[in-house]
Amino acid sequence: MALYAELHRHLGGSVVPRVLWRYLERSSSKLLSRFADYSAFEEFFTRSRSTLDEYLELHTLVESVQNAESLPYFIYRLLRGAYIFENLAYLELRYTPYLRTPKHLSQSKRIDKMAEIVEVVGQASQLQEYPIVTSQILCMHSRLPYEVNKAIVDLAAQNTKYICGIDVAGGDSYYADRLSEWISLYDYARSLNVKTTGHLYETTAGCYPELLPYLMRIGHGIQIPLLYPELLKDVAKRGQCLEVCPTTYLKTGTLEDIRQLKLVFDRCFDAGVDIAICTDNAGLHNVRLPFEYENLLTYDIINFQQLQACQDAAFRHAFAWPYGQRPASLLNGLLKPDPMKALAMRDN
Known part of the structure; x- marks a missing residue:
């Protein structure tokens, strides 16, 4: 039963280690020579890093094997897992298309090839057997x-x-x-009616209030409630949603303990700022969205009512969700008994 929306998942970080290992085996990749066996490979990909920069190097490695030919392989397995194991009804995949184009080409030719990458990802995401509403966010x-x-x-x-x-x-x-430059690019995007989000206020080094007015959603944004709670009033006024990815902050060394997120959620709820709970890099973390939910509940960071509010917010702020309600509400309508039919059955 697909019920959830995922607003922040990177294509490069969405591949679970086992799927990536099997692809490298089938393609006889030289990357395998760096690891003694699968266990060493999985440990390398899923262990925590000291900094965000060190963590992002993993994306570079995965990007090197994601191209027009291999992307359908990865996307099929991503959507299959998302539908069967995560109950996703909606998924936004984000990535930089330029980094999936052949490196030997000139810059202008690589720019031209980006449209092909978008088409490949789009076509590969249309799977009748795993009916998830999908869309792409392109990362500058x-x-x-x-x-x-x-x-x-x-x-x-x-x-x-x-x-x-x-x-x-x-x-x-x-x-x-x-x-x-970023301000001009975001201003340009808004002038073209392109919807916007951005990795901002994730770390203490990424706090740029000048960019906030150009964003419809804020990728991570946890340093706003942690360090700059005075900004929450304007965030709420603009109707912006934070895309909070709990496991990421432990993997990148941004937070020492997941319980530090309680202040993030408490201050956002108090200020009327929406939060969508996301995975960011589910494959590299070896976690799925329901685990993020369960972890927040287990550590008493949020309660069940707040979890539902976050799940509702994810659909409300989804850029391409085509319905006015989340799936649970639609399903409740289908399951709600018709009083006339119930009366007729009782009379019979």
Whole structure:
């Protein structure tokens, strides 16, 4: 029974270690030579890192094997797991299409190839056997030049069939030197009616209030309630939603204990700021969305009523969810007995 929405999942981090290992085996990848066996491979991918930069290096490795030919293999297995094991009804996949194009090509040719990558991901996501509503968020990247990032915004505006918004990723500590550039790109995106989110206020080095007015959702954003709670009033006024990914902050060394998130949730609920609970990199973490829910409940970070509020918020802030209600509400309507039919059955 598909009931949940996932708003923040990276294509590069969504591949579970076992699936990636089998792909590398089948393709006789040289990467396997770095590991003695699968156990060593899994431990390498799922262990915690000291910093966000160190953690993001894992994406570079996965991106190197994700291309137009291999993406259908990974996406099929991603959606199968999301539907069967996570009960997802809605999934937004985010990634940087430029980083899935052949490295030997020139920049202009790689930009041209991005549309093909979007088409491959879009086609591969249309699976009748696993009916999840999917859409793509294209990530601009902090280490890519302006021309590439602008082309990513243009592609998002041109292909609304498969793309529902844009993001900026690549490490939030790298935005500072190009802040005016990011502002202009987001302003440009909004002028094209492209929906926006962005990795912001994830770490203490990624706090840029100048970017907040251009975002419809905030990727992570946990440092706002932790360090700058005075900003929550404006976040609520703008109707922005935080995409909180609990396991990530332990894996990147951003937080020492998951219970530190209680202050995040408490201050957001008090200020009327919505939170969508997400996985970020479910494959690299070896976790699924229901585990994130259970973990927050187990540590008394939220209660069941607050969990439901977060689940509702995820559908309400989803960029491409086509219905006015979440699936549970639709299902309740189907299961609600018709009083006239019930009366007729009783009379018979």
